[in-house]
Amino acid sequence: MAGRRTEDRPLSFIEQARRDQLVEVTIGVVAEHGHAAASLARIAEAAGITKGAVLYHFASKDAVVAAAHAHVLDALVADIGAAVDAAPADGAPAAYVRRMVGHLAERPDHARMIIEAMIHDHRPDSSARWKPLATLLGHAREARGLGPGPDLRTLAIITGGAIDAIVGERLQDPAYDAGAAAEALVAMLESAAFA
Amino acid sequence: MAGRRTEDRPLSFIEQARRDQLVEVTIGVVAEHGHAAASLARIAEAAGITKGAVLYHFASKDAVVAAAHAHVLDALVADIGAAVDAAPADGAPAAYVRRMVGHLAERPDHARMIIEAMIHDHRPDSSARWKPLATLLGHAREARGLGPGPDLRTLAIITGGAIDAIVGERLQDPAYDAGAAAEALVAMLESAAFA
């Protein structure tokens, strides 16, 4: 054991910097080659160091990829959370859709990383995906003084899938106007939810 | 070269049967473990033969998986094509959505195989996905005597993504009513396309 980290002592500044760098290049590698082809050798090469050095800073290859995944997910929830909090209750669903599309369209690497991660653990609790939007839709309906309407779970699932497809199209065709598509989706969603 | 097939002579009946069996088990293996983990060894084990025997019937591992992919795709397009052809022009988009959700909900293995395949070649021409539905929407609009409306490409992309999400939810929660979700989606689509 040549000094390999096992304890939970605080990270030194330079060690934190190395980890940040590795997370950064791992996002790029996964985005470009996919999760399956993101080998330790490729990550190390992209970072300009050796495989052994990577495994000094992280316990395993999966730990590197998990850290990269957590990083992009944190950025996503922070951005969407701020946008939703800044919107009035009856406009929160629209803000959610707009910011989700905007965030991922602005960060193609993050979008691809999230897609790859959703694929890799192929038993993700899908309710984690649609619950937040379903909750926002429920509150928005209350704020507008409306009674019960169409199934919010289905509405949230449809909207989530539509967001993925818009972002995916934008990834493949950078000329595609994802913002306009988001507006079309918002119009469809509000017309269905607040009919 | 121990008799390995390289020519295009017709397949014998038993050879065709072996290929069909291998395609069948490969669909199951890919659906369960994912494309990346669908190794030659696993496919061979699932079929009850050895790796060498698999590679006698197919030129490579990729050829086995490609054959399995082609099989599920053929079944999909045949089923959806028949449903669309049987519907009137102004009802074709609804028939497309209903049959797509129905077909994939009834065949979880096929659905997972298609998902995995879309992931694997991660530069698929996405227009192949939305063009057919966009065309149906255009014809339906003409059949109803309507003028130009919202962007059909975006409408088709949104609908396609929503279908994927509904099928995905159904895969994870077999109790989820995919049929009702398809009806909700059809209502949203028609209200947006034929407004």
Next chain:
DNA sequence: GTCTATAACACGATAGAC
């Protein structure tokens, strides 16, 4: 803190026995 060297294994594919 980073390196080299290597262990131990899974992969796809081929060769040749039977």
Next chain:
DNA sequence: GTCTATCGTGTTATAGAC
């Protein structure tokens, strides 16, 4: 037509030099 045995490569991870 199917087998065993094997080659060559790529993989994660560890051990130990520096």
